[in-house]
Amino acid sequence: MSTHAVADPVPQEALAELRHLLGERFSTGASVLEQHSHDESWHHPQAPHAVVWPETSDEVASIVQICSRHAMPVIPFGTGTSLEGQVVATAGGVSIDMMRMNRILRVSPEDLDATVEAGVTRKQLNEHLRDQGLFFPVDPGADASIGGMTATRASGTNAVRYGTMREVVLALKVVTPDGRIVETARRSRKSAAGYDLTRLFVGSEGTLGVITEITVRLFGIPEAISAATVSFPDIGSAVDAVIVTIQSGLQMARIELLDELQIEAINAYSGLENPVAPTLFLEFHGTTDGVGEQAERMGEICRDFGGSDFVWVTRQEDRNRLWQARHDAAWAAKALRPGCAMWPTDVCVPISRLAECIAATKEDLETTHIPAPIAGHVGDSNFHLVFLIDPDDPAELAEAERLNTRLVRRALAMDGTCTGEHGVGLGKMAFLEEEHGGAVDLMRQMKQALDPGNIMNPGKIFAM
Amino acid sequence: MSTHAVADPVPQEALAELRHLLGERFSTGASVLEQHSHDESWHHPQAPHAVVWPETSDEVASIVQICSRHAMPVIPFGTGTSLEGQVVATAGGVSIDMMRMNRILRVSPEDLDATVEAGVTRKQLNEHLRDQGLFFPVDPGADASIGGMTATRASGTNAVRYGTMREVVLALKVVTPDGRIVETARRSRKSAAGYDLTRLFVGSEGTLGVITEITVRLFGIPEAISAATVSFPDIGSAVDAVIVTIQSGLQMARIELLDELQIEAINAYSGLENPVAPTLFLEFHGTTDGVGEQAERMGEICRDFGGSDFVWVTRQEDRNRLWQARHDAAWAAKALRPGCAMWPTDVCVPISRLAECIAATKEDLETTHIPAPIAGHVGDSNFHLVFLIDPDDPAELAEAERLNTRLVRRALAMDGTCTGEHGVGLGKMAFLEEEHGGAVDLMRQMKQALDPGNIMNPGKIFAM
Numbered sequence: 001m002s003t004h005a006v007a008d009p010v011p012q013e014a015l016a017e018l019r020h021l022l023g024e025r026f027s028t029g030a031s032v033l034e035q036h037s038h039d040e041s042w043h044h045p046q047a048p049h050a051v052v053w054p055e056t057s058d059e060v061a062s063i064v065q066i067c068s069r070h071a072m073p074v075i076p077f078g079t080g081t082s083l084e085g086q087v088v089a090t091a092g093g094v095s096i097d098m099m100r101m102n103r104i105l106r107v108s109p110e111d112l113d114a115t116v117e118a119g120v121t122r123k124q125l126n127e128h129l130r131d132q133g134l135f136f137p138v139d140p141g142a143d144a145s146i147g148g149m150t151a152t153r154a155s156g157t158n159a160v161r162y163g164t165m166r167e168v169v170l171a172l173k174v175v176t177p178d179g180r181i182v183e184t185a186r187r188s189r190k191s192a193a194g195y196d197l198t199r200l201f202v203g204s205e206g207t208l209g210v211i212t213e214i215t216v217r218l219f220g221i222p223e224a225i226s227a228a229t230v231s232f233p234d235i236g237s238a239v240d241a242v243i244v245t246i247q248s249g250l251q252m253a254r255i256e257l258l259d260e261l262q263i264e265a266i267n268a269y270s271g272l273e274n275p276v277a278p279t280l281f282l283e284f285h286g287t288t289d290g291v292g293e294q295a296e297r298m299g300e301i302c303r304d305f306g307g308s309d310f311v312w313v314t315r316q317e318d319r320n321r322l323w324q325a326r327h328d329a330a331w332a333a334k335a336l337r338p339g340c341a342m343w344p345t346d347v348c349v350p351i352s353r354l355a356e357c358i359a360a361t362k363e364d365l366e367t368t369h370i371p372a373p374i375a376g377h378v379g380d381s382n383f384h385l386v387f388l389i390d391p392d393d394p395a396e397l398a399e400a401e402r403l404n405t406r407l408v409r410r411a412l413a414m415d416g417t418c419t420g421e422h423g424v425g426l427g428k429m430a431f432l433e434e435e436h437g438g439a440v441d442l443m444r445q446m447k448q449a450l451d452p453g454n455i456m457n458p459g460k461i462f463a464m
Numbered sequence: 465m466s467t468h469a470v471a472d473p474v475p476q477e478a479l480a481e482l483r484h485l486l487g488e489r490f491s492t493g494a495s496v497l498e499q500h501s502h503d504e505s506w507h508h509p510q511a512p513h514a515v516v517w518p519e520t521s522d523e524v525a526s527i528v529q530i531c532s533r534h535a536m537p538v539i540p541f542g543t544g545t546s547l548e549g550q551v552v553a554t555a556g557g558v559s560i561d562m563m564r565m566n567r568i569l570r571v572s573p574e575d576l577d578a579t580v581e582a583g584v585t586r587k588q589l590n591e592h593l594r595d596q597g598l599f600f601p602v603d604p605g606a607d608a609s610i611g612g613m614t615a616t617r618a619s620g621t622n623a624v625r626y627g628t629m630r631e632v633v634l635a636l637k638v639v640t641p642d643g644r645i646v647e648t649a650r651r652s653r654k655s656a657a658g659y660d661l662t663r664l665f666v667g668s669e670g671t672l673g674v675i676t677e678i679t680v681r682l683f684g685i686p687e688a689i690s691a692a693t694v695s696f697p698d699i700g701s702a703v704d705a706v707i708v709t710i711q712s713g714l715q716m717a718r719i720e721l722l723d724e725l726q727i728e729a730i731n732a733y734s735g736l737e738n739p740v741a742p743t744l745f746l747e748f749h750g751t752t753d754g755v756g757e758q759a760e761r762m763g764e765i766c767r768d769f770g771g772s773d774f775v776w777v778t779r780q781e782d783r784n785r786l787w788q789a790r791h792d793a794a795w796a797a798k799a800l801r802p803g804c805a806m807w808p809t810d811v812c813v814p815i816s817r818l819a820e821c822i823a824a825t826k827e828d829l830e831t832t833h834i835p836a837p838i839a840g841h842v843g844d845s846n847f848h849l850v851f852l853i854d855p856d857d858p859a860e861l862a863e864a865e866r867l868n869t870r871l872v873r874r875a876l877a878m879d880g881t882c883t884g885e886h887g888v889g890l891g892k893m894a895f896l897e898e899e900h901g902g903a904v905d906l907m908r909q910m911k912q913a914l915d916p917g918n919i920m921n922p923g924k925i926f927a928m
Contacts, residue, residue, distance in 0.1 A: 110816035153656040182903045188812040190844050191881035192617040194896050195907045199663035220713040249684040290754050348652040352574035380654050417655035432658050439646045443659045449913030461658055
């Protein structure tokens with residue numbers, strides 16, 4: 001893989017100061033730089049000049065102060081599992097690897113909240129919580145860091161019931177681009193005290209500061225959980241069943257769609273035998289009676305739309321297997337074409353347009369030889385494609401770009417968004433302007449105000 | 465009432481331009497200015513130089529452009545029911561009365577959302593929605609405009625289940641301080657596309673722009689609704705019942721506390737005969753079976769804490785009467801002391817501290833002769849006092865200020881916030897600094913970036 005392409009001379013003085021500050025927790029080793037040059041997407045890797053591993057917010061502040069003085073780019077780095085090139089060091093600089101800040105600082109079962117350092121992963125937090133009967137619901141496919149999930153406004157399969165990072169983050173500790181440590185809010189569930197600084201940083205993709213601590217809402221593990229898979233004769237019927245479910249007010253915990261290609265992929269990858277057909281993965285949370293009632297109603301709706309081959313599971317072990325298969329969807333897709341690179345993309349539309357949007361997208365995919373399974377959090381009207389491409393074939397890159405552009409423009413024409421949960425990073429920058437028009441100038445004004453030197457993850461979300 | 469106290473000469477040129485633009489929808493009449501000099505709180509009235517009534521976003525943009533050119537303050541004005549002096553024209557200028565922009569532009573039952581102009585009130589929207597089986601849940605006491613509710617991040621009795629304006633606003637049309645019209649988001653339920661401009665304006669209290677259109681989430685009217693009142697031997701028992709309820713994961717639609725003085729007030733005001741004791745007002749939404757199950761569990765919890773005198777109501781007419789009494793709480797309180805002024809205040813704490821916070825507050829109130837009933841959205845751990853004061857008695861103002869300061873500092877010491885839903889306005893400015901510390905500087909940087917001339921509702925939330 002390539003290293004950074006910055007023409008500037010190597011910022012030796014800044015690097016020396018960082019090395020002095022961090023000792024062995026500073027590195028310019030080739031393999032370390034390579035690891036921090038890319039995320040899990042197809043975007044062209046570009047390495048930072050150095051990587052540092054702070055252990056406290058104070059150290060992060062010192063690092064940012066040094067970088068600020070030397071006008072050196074700062075790229076916050078978690079598990080490296082972003083999907084739009086968010087951690088690629090397009091202008092060199094320092095990657096701040098947050099994974100040594102992985103302490104769970106506080107859990108309050110009474111208040112149903114916890115404070116964690118940015119490097120704590122979602123699975124680590126849930127392991128820690130399990131014995132207390134609590135869980136943290138946001139679950140992107142990867143076992144991402146909660147700092148990274150905050151920065152990209154991550155979402156997942158539970159969002160239809162429990163919300164995304166936008167809803168579950170209560171407060172943040174942040175290092176600002178000038179190296180101050182700031183807390184965005186108190187721990188109360190509601191507040192009307194001033195501008196919503198918390199939501200300002202949720203989804204800012206490292207461009208406004210480094211998130212070092214996150215206070216999140218937790219939820220009680222429900223008394224009863226029931227999950228199911230249901231097959232449909234065609235994707236339109238599956239989507240129509242989802243729309244009726246959401247509109248009827250049935251409170252699903254999860255409602256996920258996989259198309260027949262994605263089912264084929266997970267069957268092969270996870271040794272499963274799901275019927276190869278568009279399939280909904282469902283889950284209900286509540287009391288025993290409540291879950292029974294919801295499941296029965298949902299069953300009726302699915303049958304109305306031709307749903308069949310219901311498989312119900314309630315034991316935790318069986319449910320885990322079912323959802324692991326769903327979470328592995330991207331890896332399973334990748335395995336469909338050995339040696340390929342993934343170009344994942346996602347859009348989100350008003351649910352009244354979801355069936356039409358997916359149908360038009362499927363039609364589009366019939367015109368290409370590039371495999372592109374569909375999976376989606378359809379309860380939120382958010383769905384994903386993964387283009388499986390040969391990264392060394394310019395024609396395939398161009399073809400994926402063409403299909404992606406058509407997908408995004410289709411979603412925008414339906415009053416949807418260019419990304420429901422992956423964020424903008426490098427991959428959706430052009431579309432951000434199409435989506436927001438003049439509002440991107442407001443974003444620029446805010447960026448300019450908070451980071452006048454443009455050191456924080458420069459070149460992401462929008463050009464300055 | 466007094467008019468504005470600005471020493472500057474009257475901005476004749478700007479006023480002439482506005483008069484030319486708006487004709488009869490421009491006024492400098494004394495009674496109009498007086499109406500726009502105050503909200504419903506005790507804050508000292510100060511009148512604007514003029515009031516205008518735009519009918520379109522384009523007109524709002526033209527107004528703001530004129531004001532921007534002449535450095536004239538702009539105060540967005542809805543129903544005038546704010547509670548911390550948000551609409552007081554502390555530096556004169558122009559009040560933009562939004563109440564002629566009262567069209568419901570679009571309702572999508574399929575997507576469970578609607579777009580309204582800023583002057584539409586919450587009751588107006590709900591009247592419009594009822595026949596479609598939908599409702600809009602956010603319900604501050606007043607029949608406020610949805611623009612004003614957005615600007616103050618309003619909340620109400622349903623927030624414990626349906627969220628506050630922070631959660632239910634999907635997108636905004638806003639006129640920026642330089643007179644551009646900007647849309648903050650598309651209509652999809654989720655988005656990870658750039659900074660969260662929507663949440664930036666929700667709660668900005670008119671200091672960053674004029675909100676002209678709001679797209680909000682709607683909800684289906686539940687199949688079954690059951691409401692109840694329950695009396696408790698003391699306020700601590702009532703609060704403990706709430707805490708156990710929330711911690712147990714029971715999904716209440718509403719869970720409200722009124723202390724014995726507030727009960728006395730609503731009995732007198734609304735001709736009711738509730739036992740004069742700390743009382744919870746409850747509501748359950750769901751399926752018939754689900755509501756029955758929740759109500760039974762809640763009943764058990766209340767009885768465990770000495771709850772008695774349960775009154776259950778399910779007919780809409782009876783429920784309306786129950787909740788009207790709750791919504792009239794402030795007016796009922798005011799009637800306890802004829803001729804008094806209200807000094808309403810609210811705080812919000814982590815729920816583990818709620819009982820302690822209310823108990824210490826009650827103790828404090830025993831040291832004063834000023835009546836101050838307590839009511840609260842205790843499911844969110846948010847509660848209100850209304851100090852009933854003689855506004856012409858400086859000793860009473862000082863005493864209310866002393867009690868309010870102790871209340872807020874108590875909440876802050878418990879990691880709570882100086883306001884859960886009324887906003888900062890003029891009344892909580894000093895506490896905002898205590899609560900947020902250095903983070904207020906970030907708010908100032910954003911204000912400075914978006915409104916460098918400081919024309920938008922100057923002097924509110926924080927000093928520049």
